[in-house]
Amino acid sequence: MAAVQVNIQLKKKEAIMAITDMSELVQNGLDRAVELMAVAAHNSYRFGNRNTIKLISVGREEMDEIAEFSYSLGDMSPLAARDGRFMKELVKEPCALLLVGDSRKSDLNFNCGACGYRTCAELNRAEEVESLTARGPSCQFKNLNLNIAVNAAASMAWKLGLHCRVFSTLAMAAFALNIIEGVDLVASVSVSVARVDPYFDRHKYWTREYWDEIFEKEFPTFTRGFIGAIE
């Protein structure tokens, strides 16, 4: 009996003195945060009172795959390449990627014309157009429902103090790679608990010389007084 009591006391002491490492706390917190973001997205406002969104969170392996694919689109889309290269750096610290998708056809019967067809029935009958980024044509209000869910997730991340950015590029890469299936439209929310906010002011990628060169190329008239002033 006494031995058992000593054992219990020892266990209690262990529990009181247990130290959880910061990285473990942060990782566990991130996992909970992603779940809460999913709840916020799942329960967000939507037109037509229909919850048809699909939502998944992907792991390190998929994120690597998405990053690699996005980066490889360099010539086709500088924006995707930028985000792919960025994602390669991002995954070195704890982060998560939430992919949200929805179907393109309308079951809302608003018949509003925003998609370019007079009625929802016409849109649903229209020929489907495949591409790497999305399947169209799509119902504008389905698009809104999807992106409201995305914004709700991002808003939850903001409230929880996570670093966060919404990416179309990474979502479209995931779509192209069939990482998220059974949907026609996609968007993604990336969150991170890196030591500094990795999403904005990413100056480390741009040297002064490179920036000046690109700026000069894209905005030649900025430094030119009038046409022909500088040869």
Place this chain on the structure above:
Amino acid sequence: MSIERSIKQFQDDRMEAVRIAARLLLASGTTTPRVGGVGECTIHILDDPRDIEDLCQSVEAMAGEKDSWQTFKRDAAMLRDSDAVLVITSLRSLTDPADINCNMCGKLTCEYYRESEILPSEPGVAFTGPLCAFRANNIAYALDGVINQARTLGIDYGVFWSAGAAAMRMKIVPRDTGFAVAVAISVTEKSPFRDIPLRYDEMNDRTMNDRIIQRLWPQFRSIYS
């Protein structure tokens, strides 16, 4: 309810809270993300009851244009009960596609989109699509920014695409507006946007008041006095 001074004060303060809240909602909706970081959404506050009534008339007028728009009458009844309306617009979705070639509109490239025929502006067409879906999605962000702030502040809200379309028809939003939705807000003890019975356009606070108080009571009073 009685008309004590303190109750009058409460009613005035309630309306002031609406005006302040509407502007805070506008702030939150404005600062939400935009795809590609390109600004294109504007938010317009209607907090004058006369402006809201004009909007309601326009929404009601649209109800007759299509069978599937019959619910617009209910929308108008709810909008009449609201204290302010925020109209959120997208200024680039019709005139300036994003050049992303995303295919969400069903045209493989933005060049094809530019060449495509848009719907004529006529009865039965709320938005003259096709719209650049990539651009118009910004409305979703602005809208959720407004909703989120309303929830944080504890303001009742309702979302009405009918009122967005009506505002475009009334030309009270910027000229380039391709797409618009409206958020009505209310600072009242019972949200006018929840628990909406069937035939709400016929049976609501105003019609009940009109038939029971304004019509029956004066007769009753003149007979029995």
